[in-house]
Amino acid sequence: MTKAITIPMDLWEEDEEAVLTAWLVDNNSEVSTGQLLAEVMVEKISYEIHSTYDGTISITCQEDDVVNKGSIIAEVS
Amino acid sequence: MLPTNSQRIWMYRNMLISRYMEERIEAIYMEGKKPVFNMANGPIPGEMHLSNGQEPCAVGVCAHLNAEDIITATHRPHHIAVAKGVNLDKMMAEIFGKKTGLSGGRGGHMHLFDSDVNFSCSGIIAQGMGPAVGAALSRKMQNKSGIAISYIGEGAANQGAFHESLNLASVWNLPVIFIIEDNDWGISVAKSASTSVTKNSDRAAAYNMPGIHIEHNCPDKIFSATKEAIDRARNGGGPTLIEIQTSRLAGHFMGDAEAYRPEGEKEQLIQEDPLPTYRQKLLSENIITYDEDLSLVQETQQLIEKAITFARESEYPEPEEAMLHVFA
Amino acid sequence: MSATKKLTIARAMAESLAQEMRADPNVFVMGEDIAQLGGVFGNTRGLLKEFGEERVRDTPISETAFIGAGVGAAMDGMRPVVELMFVDFFGVCFDAIYNSMAKNIYFSGGHSTVPMVIMASTGGGYSDAGQHSQCLYGTFAHLPGMKVVAPSNAYDAKGLMTAAIRDNSPVIYLFHKGLQGMGWLGTEPAAISQVPEENYELEIGKAKTVVEGQDITIVSIGIGVHHALKAAQELEKDNINVEVIDLRSLVPLDRDHIISSVKKTGRLLVVDEDYHSFGVSGEIIASVTEHDHHMLKTPPCRITFPDIPIPFSRPMEEWALPSTENIINTCSKMMESK
Numbered sequence: 001m002t003k004a005i006t007i008p009m010d011l012w013e014e015d016e017e018a019v020l021t022a023w024l025v026d027n028n029s030e031v032s033t034g035q036l037l038a039e040v041m042v043e044k045i046s047y048e049i050h051s052t053y054d055g056t057i058s059i060t061c062q063e064d065d066v067v068n069k070g071s072i073i074a075e076v077s
Numbered sequence: 078m079l080p081t082n083s084q085r086i087w088m089y090r091n092m093l094i095s096r097y098m099e100e101r102i103e104a105i106y107m108e109g110k111k112p113v114f115n116m117a118n119g120p121i122p123g124e125m126h127l128s129n130g131q132e133p134c135a136v137g138v139c140a141h142l143n144a145e146d147i148i149t150a151t152h153r154p155h156h157i158a159v160a161k162g163v164n165l166d167k168m169m170a171e172i173f174g175k176k177t178g179l180s181g182g183r184g185g186h187m188h189l190f191d192s193d194v195n196f197s198c199s200g201i202i203a204q205g206m207g208p209a210v211g212a213a214l215s216r217k218m219q220n221k222s223g224i225a226i227s228y229i230g231e232g233a234a235n236q237g238a239f240h241e242s243l244n245l246a247s248v249w250n251l252p253v254i255f256i257i258e259d260n261d262w263g264i265s266v267a268k269s270a271s272t273s274v275t276k277n278s279d280r281a282a283a284y285n286m287p288g289i290h291i292e293h294n295c296p297d298k299i300f301s302a303t304k305e306a307i308d309r310a311r312n313g314g315g316p317t318l319i320e321i322q323t324s325r326l327a328g329h330f331m332g333d334a335e336a337y338r339p340e341g342e343k344e345q346l347i348q349e350d351p352l353p354t355y356r357q358k359l360l361s362e363n364i365i366t367y368d369e370d371l372s373l374v375q376e377t378q379q380l381i382e383k384a385i386t387f388a389r390e391s392e393y394p395e396p397e398e399a400m401l402h403v404f405a
Numbered sequence: 406m407s408a409t410k411k412l413t414i415a416r417a418m419a420e421s422l423a424q425e426m427r428a429d430p431n432v433f434v435m436g437e438d439i440a441q442l443g444g445v446f447g448n449t450r451g452l453l454k455e456f457g458e459e460r461v462r463d464t465p466i467s468e469t470a471f472i473g474a475g476v477g478a479a480m481d482g483m484r485p486v487v488e489l490m491f492v493d494f495f496g497v498c499f500d501a502i503y504n505s506m507a508k509n510i511y512f513s514g515g516h517s518t519v520p521m522v523i524m525a526s527t528g529g530g531y532s533d534a535g536q537h538s539q540c541l542y543g544t545f546a547h548l549p550g551m552k553v554v555a556p557s558n559a560y561d562a563k564g565l566m567t568a569a570i571r572d573n574s575p576v577i578y579l580f581h582k583g584l585q586g587m588g589w590l591g592t593e594p595a596a597i598s599q600v601p602e603e604n605y606e607l608e609i610g611k612a613k614t615v616v617e618g619q620d621i622t623i624v625s626i627g628i629g630v631h632h633a634l635k636a637a638q639e640l641e642k643d644n645i646n647v648e649v650i651d652l653r654s655l656v657p658l659d660r661d662h663i664i665s666s667v668k669k670t671g672r673l674l675v676v677d678e679d680y681h682s683f684g685v686s687g688e689i690i691a692s693v694t695e696h697d698h699h700m701l702k703t704p705p706c707r708i709t710f711p712d713i714p715i716p717f718s719r720p721m722e723e724w725a726l727p728s729t730e731n732i733i734n735t736c737s738k739m740m741e742s743k
Contacts, residue, residue: 017112021588022597024411039413041588043114044332046447063594066112114589116531122719123532174532174718185534185717200536201494202466235465237497263466265442271465332589337441396724399716 002077003053007040009069011047018042018067027059031076038074040067051076080140080300082364086373088136088296089355089365093377095135095159096352099127099327101381102155102172106331114332120173120389123185128156130294130326133351134258135160137299137321138226141307145223147212149205150198152187153258153325157228158198163191169384175391182394183402195223203233206242206255213246213253213316224252224310231320232263234277243284243318252310254303255318260325265337281318291321294351297358326350409599413586415447417559417600418524421566422449422486424604426456429484432570435462435471436488436524445490446526446585468498472523476506479521484570492525492579493539506575507550518573522566527555528581528628528678530726531590535714538722542626542677543684545577546655552609553655555579557630559586559598561653564607571606581627593631610657614666618648621672621736624663624689626652629676629727636732645740655685660692664700667693671702672739676727681709703742706735 007018018040025037031051038049051057055076061067080088102121109119116123128135131153139160142148150157158168164179171178172186179191187200195212199205209227216223233239234257246253257277261268274280281288287309291302299321306317324346328335335343359365365373412420426432433456434449440463443450453461464471468489475487489495495502502523509519529538545553552574556562562580569576584596615630616637623633630651637647648666652659667673673693675686686707693705708727716722 019113019588021592022411022413022586022594024413024416024597026411026599036410039586039588041114043111044589045334046588063592064113115591116533116589117591117719123534123717124537171717174720178718182718182721183535183714183716185532187536188534188717200534201497203497232466235467237467237469263437264445265438266463266465270463393720394718396720399713399721399725400711403713 002058002075003055004072005037005049005051005053005057005074005076007049007067007069007071007073011069012042012045015069016042020061020063020065020067020073021046023059023063025057028056031055031057049073078301078304080297084140084300085297085359085364088140088300089359090373090377091136091139091160092132092296092352092355093374094380095132095156096129097378097381098155098159099129101385103127103327103331105385122174125186125331126153126329127327127331128153130324130346130351131258131260132156133294133296133299134256134321134323137296138256138303140300141304142226143223144194147195147209147223147225148228149209149225150196150228151202151205151230152198152200153230154189154198158189158191158196161196162194163189163196164193165380165384166387167191169388170391173388173391174393175388176394177387177391181398203229203236203238205229206233206238209253210242210246210251213251214249217251224254224307227253227255229255229257230263231257231259231261231268231272231277234280235271243281243286243316246316247284247286250315252313253316254306254310255316257318257320258323259320260323262325262329264329276320278318278320286316286318288318289320291319294321294323294349296351296355324349408602410602411597412559412563412600413597414556414559414562414580415585415587416450417563418448418566418580419450419452420600421563421570422452423455425567425570426452426460428604431482432484432486433460433462434486434488435464435475437464437466437490439463439488444488446580446582447587448524448580448585449488468494469501472498473501473505475521475523476501476509476519479519479575480509480517484520486522486524486570489523489525491537492527492541493536495525495541495544502551503548507548510574511550519575520573521575522569522578523575524578524580526582527579528583529715529722530583532717532719532722534717538715540579540627540679542579542655542679546685546688550575551656552576553579554609554653555581555627555655556653557584557627557651558596559600561607563600564605565609565653567604568606568609572609576609579627583628584631593628595631595634607653610654610659612650612652612654612659612662614648614662615651616647616649618646618670620646620670621674621739622648622650622663622666622670623674623676623732624650624652625676626655627678629678632727632729632732633676635729636736639729639733640736643737645736647736658688658692663689664693664696668700671700673701673705674732674735674739675705675707676732677707677709678727679710680712681707682712703739706739708732708735
C-alpha cells in the first residue's frame with residue numbers, strides 16, 4: 001500500500017505557495033522515517049521535508065514545481 | 078536650534094516620499110518572484126535593501142544641506158537619495174535597470190550616482206568614507222564651499238576604512254561629517270556581539286574630533302543635534318562623528334526572514350515607527366492640518382507613481398551598451 | 406560501497422566542515438553571519454549548534470583583522486576556515502591574503518605551515534551588479550602561494566573542502582552562488598549529487614573529464630561546467646562530439662590533463678565567467694599552445710566575461726555572461742573552420 005509524503009500543514013505560517021528546490025534522494029531509492037528528502041522554499045526561506053514512512057520512494061513532484069501546504073510530493077511503498 | 082515650521086514640513090514631506098517609495102518598491106520587487114523566489118526575476122531584480130524607519134536620519138541632516146554638498150551612502154540609500162534631491166524618475170528607472178536610469182542601468186539600487194546633487198552610494202561596507210574625506214579635501218584645496226557627509230551603518234565602524242578615514246579627516250581638519258545610522262544589526266549579527274564599545278560616538282575621541290550620540294529617531298532632534306556639526310564643518314572647524322539610534326523596519330534585504338531578531342523586537346519597532354509619530358507631532362502642534370496632511374500624502378504618492386510609470390515605460394538598454402562608459 | 410546521500414553544495418560544504426571539526430579540535434570557523442544564520446549561503450548550517458561559539462565565530466565586519474587573525478592562528482597550530490562572504494570583498498583585506506597568508510611559508514623557508522582555508526562566494530547572473538557578482542578566478546590564481554579550488558557539484562564540494570582543511574598550505578575555496586542549492590538563485594539540479602557519508606578527500610590540482618568526446622575539448626570551472634554539459638547534449642544532435650573537462654582546481658592547474666585531451670580532439674574552447682583579459686582563459690590557451698601548437702586544428706577559442714564592471718540591468722548582464730547558447734554557437738563555428 002502506498003503512503004503519501006505531503007508538505008506538513010504547519011511548516012510555515014501564511015498560505016504562501018512554495019517551490020520544491022532540491023530533491024535529496026534519488027527516485028526509487030530506499031528511504032526511512034525521519035530521513036531528509038527534499039527542500040522547499042517559501043519566498044527566500046528554505047524548509048526541510050523529512051520522510052514519514054519507510055520504503056521505496058516514488059517522486060511525483062519535480063524540482064522547480066510549485067507546491068502548497070498539504071501537497072503530495074512523493075509516494076512511499 | 079529647532080527647525081522652522083517650513084523645515085519641519087520639508088522633512089515630513091521627504092519622509093513621506095521615501096517611505097512610499099520603499100512600500101511600492103517592496104511590492105514591485107516581489108512581482109515575478111512568487112512562488113519561485115529567484116532574485117533574477119521580475120521588474121526589479123537583484124538585491125533590495127529598504128530604508129523604512131531610517132528616514133529621520135536622512136531628512137534631519139539633509140535639511141541643512143545644499144546641492145553642492147556631497148553625500149556618500151551605502152547599500153541602503155533610498156531615503157538619503159530622496160532627501161538629497163536625487164532625480165526620482167531617473168533613480169526609479171535605474172532601480173528597474175532601464176536605459177533612462179541614472180547610469181543607464183549599469184549600477185542598480187546599490188550604486189546610484191547623481192552628480193547634479195553630488196550623491197553616490199556603493200555596496201562595500203565603509204567604502205564611501207574615503208571618498209567623502211577626499212571630496213572635503215577637494216573643496217578645501219580649491220577654496221570652494223560645500224561639505225561632505227559620509228553615511229554608514231554601525232557595522233562599518235568595525236571596518237579598517239572607518240578608523241583610517243576618521244583619523245585622516247581629523248589630521249587634515251577637513252569639512253566632513255560621518256553619520257552612523259545605528260539600527261543594531263549587521264545582517265544577523267547584533268551590534269553587541271560585534272562592537273567593543275556601546276556607543277560608536279565615543280570612538281570619536283580616539284580621533285580627536287567631537288562625537289555626538291543622538292538617542293531618538295526623530296527628525297527634529299536629529300536636525301537640532303547635527304546643526305552644530307554642520308556649522309563647524311562649514312566654518313573650518315573640522316570633522317564630527319554622529320551616531321543616530323535608528324530602526325530598520327524591513328529585513329536586511331528583501332527576503333530576509335529575520336529569525337535572528339529576538340521575539341517581540343520587530344513589533345516594538347513598528348509601534349515606534351518614526352513616520353506616523355512625526356505626523357502626529359505635526360498635527361498636534363498645528364504645524365499642519367488634517368487636510369494639508371492628506372494633500373501632502375497624495376502629492377508625494379503621485380510623485381512616486383509618476384516615477385514608477387516612467388521606469389516601467391522606459392526601454393531597457395541594448396545589451397551591447399554594457400561595453401560603454403568603462404573609461405571616460 | 407559506503408552509504409551516500411544527495412546533497413546540495415551548501416550542505417556538502419557544511420558536512421565536510423562538521424566531519425573535520427569532529428576529527429580535529431583545532432579546526433574552527435569564523436566569518437560574518439556564519440554562526441546563528443548558518444552562513445548567508447547555507448554552507449555552515451548546523452555548526453554552531455554542534456560545536457558552539459568558541460569554534461564557530463561570527464565576526465564584526467573587519468575582514469583585515471579576522472583574515473589576518475586566521476593567518477596568525479594557522480601559523481600557531483590552529484586550522485581556521487575563514488569565510489569571505491563575497492569574493493568581491495577581497496579588496497578590503499587583500500594584503501592579509503596575498504602578501505601574508507600566501508607568502509609566509511616561503512618567507513619561513515618551509516619551516517612554517519599556513520593550514521588556512523578561505524571560502525568565498527563567487528558568480529553573477531542575478532543582478533547583484535559590479536561589486537557582488539564577480540568570479541575573480543584569475544586574480545587569486547595569478548598570485549603565488551595559494552591553492553585555488555572551485556567545485557561544480559556536491560561530491561567535489563565535500564571532497565575539496567576536506568582536502569583544503571587537511572592541506573598545510575593556504576587554500577582559496579570558491580563556491581559559485583548559482584550552484585549552492587539555495588533556491589533563491591535558481592537551482593542547478595546537476596550540482597546536487599550523491600555524496601558519501603564518510604569523510605573523503607579529492608586531490609587538489611586534479612581535473613576531471615566529465616564527458617568524453619572526440620571533436621572539441623571544452624575546459625571550464627564552476628558554473629561553466631554545467632553550461633558546457635548542456636551544450637554538449639545539444640551538439641550531440643548535430644553529431645558534434647564534445648569533451649568537457651571540469652578543472653576543479655585552478656592552482657595547481659592540471660595542464661597535463663588538458664593537453665592530453667586537446668591532443669585527442671585538436672580543438673580547444675575555454676569557458677570562464679571571470680574577466681576576459683589577463684586571466685584563466687589566457688593561461689589555459691597559452692599552456693596548450695606553448696606545449697605543442699601543432700596539436701590544434703583550429704585557433705583556440707574562449708568565452709569569457711568582457712573587461713567591464715558587471716552591469717546591473719538584466720539584458721546587459723545576460724548578454725555579457727557565458728551561456729549554453731554561446732558555447733553551442735562557438736563550437737559549431739569551430740567545427741566549420743579549417
